[in-house]
Amino acid sequence: MAKVAIATRQPAHAGKSLGGHGVSLKVLEPASRMSLRARPAAVAALSKAIGVTLPEKPKSSAVKAGRTVLWLGPDEWLVIDEAGGDPIGDCASVKGLHSAVDVSHRNVGIAVIGPNAADTINAGCPQDLSLAAFPVGAASRTVLGKVEMVLLRTGEDAFRLECWRSFSDYVWGFLSEAARDG
Amino acid sequence: MLLIHCPYCEEERPELEFRNAGEAHIARSTNIAAESDEDFEKFFFIRSNPKGVIFERWRHIHGCARFFNAARDTITDRFLLTYKAGEPKPDLEKLKADGGPAAWANRPPDQLNEKPKAKRSTKGEA
Numbered sequence: 001m002a003k004v005a006i007a008t009r010q011p012a013h014a015g016k017s018l019g020g021h022g023v024s025l026k027v028l029e030p031a032s033r034m035s036l037r038a039r040p041a042a043v044a045a046l047s048k049a050i051g052v053t054l055p056e057k058p059k060s061s062a063v064k065a066g067r068t069v070l071w072l073g074p075d076e077w078l079v080i081d082e083a084g085g086d087p088i089g090d091c092a093s094v095k096g097l098h099s100a101v102d103v104s105h106r107n108v109g110i111a112v113i114g115p116n117a118a119d120t121i122n123a124g125c126p127q128d129l130s131l132a133a134f135p136v137g138a139a140s141r142t143v144l145g146k147v148e149m150v151l152l153r154t155g156e157d158a159f160r161l162e163c164w165r166s167f168s169d170y171v172w173g174f175l176s177e178a179a180r181d182g
Numbered sequence: 183m184l185l186i187h188c189p190y191c192e193e194e195r196p197e198l199e200f201r202n203a204g205e206a207h208i209a210r211s212t213n214i215a216a217e218s219d220e221d222f223e224k225f226f227f228i229r230s231n232p233k234g235v236i237f238e239r240w241r242h243i244h245g246c247a248r249f250f251n252a253a254r255d256t257i258t259d260r261f262l263l264t265y266k267a268g269e270p271k272p273d274l275e276k277l278k279a280d281g282g283p284a285a286w287a288n289r290p291p292d293q294l295n296e297k298p299k300a301k302r303s304t305k306g307e308a
Contacts, residue, residue, distance in 0.1 A: 058191040058246070073246035074190050126183060126196035140191075143198050143244045 012108050012168045020179025022116035027172070028109035028160070032081040034088055035101045039075060042096030049090045050079060061139040061152055070139035070152055078150060078162070080109070107150075108168040112175065113158045121151065121159060123178035131156065145174050184259065186240070189266045190248045203239035205229045206251040207271050233257060235274060240264070253277055 017026040036054075038046055047053045052064045055071045062069045066083030079087045091100040112120055118129040124145035128134060139152040147170055150162040163171040185194035211217050211225065230236065236256050241249045253262040253272065262277045 058193070073248060076247070126198050141245055141247070142195075148244050 009105070012165050013172055016172065018176055018179060020114075020116070020120070020176075021181075023112060023114035023120045023179045025120075025172075025175050025179055026111045026113070028111055029082070031104065031109065032085060032087055033102070033104045033107055033162075034079040034081075034091070035103045036069075036077045036079055036087075036091070036098065037075055038096065038098035042094065042098045045094045045096050046091060046098060049094050050087060051090070052079075059134075059138050059140050061137050063137075068152070070150060072139075072141050072150065078103075080162075106164060107162045108165050108171075110161045110163070110168075110171065110175065111154075111158065112161055113155075115157050116179075117157050117159055120175060120178045121161065123181065124174055125149075125151065127151075129153075144171060147171060184261070186252070186261060187264045188242045188245060188248070189250050189264050190246045191242065195242065195245055199242055199244040201241045201243045203241050203249060206237040206239045235262060235278070237271060239267075 011030050013027040015027060017024065019025075036046065038054075043054050043056070050067065050069065052062050052067050052069045054069055054077055055062045058071060060071050066081065067085065067087070068080045068082075070078040070080070072078055081087050088100055088102050091098065114120075121144065122129055125142055127140065127142050134140075134153055136153050136155060139150065141148065141150050143149065144161070144163070147163060147167040149167075149171065152160040152162075154160050161171070161175075184197040186197055186200050187194050188200075208225065211221070214222070217225070233256060235253055238252050238254055239249055240252050241247070249267045250264055251267060251269070251271075252264040253274070254260070255262065263272055265272065
């Protein structure tokens with residue numbers, strides 16, 4: 001009988017965490033992620049299907065029942081579902097023209113929490129992360145060192161950082177160094 | 183680092199998030215096959231490369247990923263104005279006359295930060 005090879009998925013850096021000076025890093029559990037692109041005409045129908053109103057203000061996000069929608073561009077959103085839902089399936093019934101792509105395993109999420117969280121991220125991110133410029137709920141695609149990332153402020157001293165899986169070694173190393181310096 | 187105003191994100195963002203995308207307002211012919219070689223060369227290769235104000239395309243590649251247009255001074259690197267793609271070319275004379283700061287990075291240091299309370303003493307410094 002032929003041998004059956006069964007691949008088991010290995011999330012990058014699963015369960016890793018690190019405590020630094022006034023900041024802690026934690027690799028987050030795998031989540032469903034969707035890259036959503038749509039023109040204004042389809043936004044209302046998509047919001048209804050997803051169950052979260054798609055934010056239309058730059059640098060903003062919306063969260064409801066474990067589902068976070070981040071504004072990335074005028075017609076582009078990143079949907080993160082941590083409640084085990086299926087955002088792609090929810091969008092399937094929407095008639096309006098849109099593009100919904102599953103990017104669940106493209107990204108690795110890292111939580112950066114603590115009074116020095118903003119300083120740790122600012123070690124490689126040129127954006128102003130003060131509460132006035134980047135309030136709780138603010139979300140933006142930006143850079144960390146030499147890679148691109150998506151940053152979401154989940155609390156006054158808590159961030160969720162999303163980077164591409166292949167960049168996660170670099171990002172984890174960079175943040176660990178930055179946390180040690182803090 | 184320059185702070186560039188992204189017309190889609192509606193705020194100043196660090197220059198690292200942006201990428202230059204060449205000269206703006208270069209219209210492709212609607213009938214490219216009928217173009218003469220000289221006209222095609224002009225359209226395809228020849229750029230104005232001025233010493234002074236240039237209209238350029240920029241892309242907020244590590245942000246909203248949108249292309250937009252900017253009027254930039256090639257001597258001072260000062261951004262006079264940024265505007266959404268598809269919007270008409272602004273009047274150059276009016277831009278030059280404006281003179282107000284287009285972005286935070288173009289403001290003089292004393293306007294960027296609060297002035298120090300007291301003038302620091304220089305006594306005792308070598």
